[in-house]
Amino acid sequence: MLITLSTAFVFGLITAVLVWTKRVGFGTALAVWLSGFTLASTGLAGPVNSALASAITALSGIH
Template sequence: MIVSISLTALFGVGTVLLIRGRRVSLPTAATAWLSGFTLASTGIAGPVNTFLTAMVSLVTHH
């Protein structure tokens, strides 16, 4: 669990730096950041998975 939190923080900081350096757009960074939580399987992974599933469902049904 400690390793997951550390990796999550590392990727979160990296995402912020990419946004501030204007290397990626905000939606792209948000997608990378949310998928990072999913991969890290932290406590927020469940709600993030639910959110991502809802977004995919919304896109595929419209």
């Protein structure tokens, strides 16, 4: 029996294990998780890209 997993799921699982074992912090894991969605072009890539673009626009407007 062949079981397939998406690379986004596998890397998400690896990131979760790294956070759980305290090898990386939450901020680093969040950056890895968000970049994973944008690179993998999964179903969540569009909303994640929109959220990141909105956050960057909001941060650039702060003086």
